[in-house]
Amino acid sequence: MNAIRIDGKAIAELLRARVAHDVALLQAECNVTPGLAVVLVGEDLASSVYVKTKARQAQAAGFKSQQFLLPSNVGEAELLELIEELNADVSIDGILIQLPLPGHVDRWRVLEAINPAKDVDGFHPYNVGRLAAGRPALAPCTPLAVVHLIKTVVTDLSGLDVVVIGRSNIVGKPLALLLGDAGCTVTGAQLQTRNLPDLCRKADIVVAAAGWAELVRGDWLKPGVIVIDVGINRAIDSVGTVKLVGDVAFTEASKRASYITPVPGGVGPMTVAYLLANTVNAAVSRRGLSWLMNPDARHVWPSSVREKNRAVDLQQAT
Known part of the structure; x- marks a missing residue:
């Protein structure tokens, strides 16, 4: 089996195009x-x-x-x-x-x-608490990116077993919440977790975010698993060349997985794209313009109604 690479660069380009479209809409409709x-x-x-x-x-x-x-x-x-x-x-x-x-x-x-309304990194305790409570919040960009990438290859996450290696406040913990909300059964693991290879072998999806170069080996994975590699580590190869590698032994894992993200070119580009998406969401939320981002509402509402709401939104924003 040779895994299909999940092209984070290409997917991020599509997300940035959507963001640019929304920015143009905000400028045209509400200045x-x-x-x-x-x-x-x-x-x-x-x-x-x-x-x-x-x-x-x-x-x-x-x-x-x-x-x-x-x-x-x-x-x-x-x-x-x-x-x-x-x-x-x-x-x-x-x-x-x-x-x-x-x-x-x-x-x-x-x-x-x-x-907290401007916390586009999603690190403020207010947003962390809302995320944990299942309420709308600005979530951290990398976990949002990981979930997005998974959803490009799996339409329904309900019931899937996921192992997330790494328990940081930036990636591991919020990612577990997002995946849990999507219906996954999530096991949070770390370097000290006992029998970590055995845990991974049972998983439908493995997300590696421990910050340890090539931690996850090919024989840790069951055939057909989806592998998302969040790690970015500097390593020196046999001839002394410095290169970037992930937390997954890519060549080994590619022989077992169905889909895998490369490093670089996987999660990284999507993280930056979600920073832009979060900023648009913050701009919309702060000004009470959520109606504007609903395509159905835009096409149905008469122009006079849109103009009236636009005036109210701008008055509230200032």
Whole structure:
């Protein structure tokens, strides 16, 4: 068996096109342009590249995109002051603080300072709590990306056994909630889990998000399993070349799985695309414009009704 690759780049391109369509609709119907502010503290190369990618894609989708590059020794009070300014800025719908932060900055104090309505990373305790309660919320981008990718190859997730390796607040925990809401039976695992290979062999879907290069081996998997690899690790091959690898031994797993995501080119592009989608959702929700994103309602409502609602929405937004 040779697994079919789930092409995250191509699927992300479709999602970004949908986002761009929604942005154009917001601009045409309500004169609203979603705004995304990304804050980077320090000069970490990988984070800098990631922030530039987000900014470029936001601009391509028609967003108002702002980047704030702060020195690594910035005071926590100064960072919190910037967040308060962004919270108060009506043109900004999404605030993203690029992690990790320097050790002298309390990460949770910073994340909790973000207005939950603008928390497009989905990390604020308010959104985490709503997600856990099964209520509408801004969910973390990577778990949303994983569920989307799975749904491109499985139409009904009800009753499927899923093992999620990794229990982080960013991926593992919220992903387990999303998959559970979709009807899956989810087992949360980690590096310390006893008999981890045996657990994986029973799963219909294995999601690897432990941050351990090529942890999941081919003989851990039952034939026909769907494998989603969230990990991004730097490894050195036999000739000394540095390369990116996932948490799954790709070649081995491809011989057992029915579908598999590559690294790179799998979950990563979709994570950025969902940041854009979350920002549009935040822009719509903050202004009470949910009716606008309902195609049936748009076509049915008379123009005069749309105009009246548009005026009310804009008055409330300002």
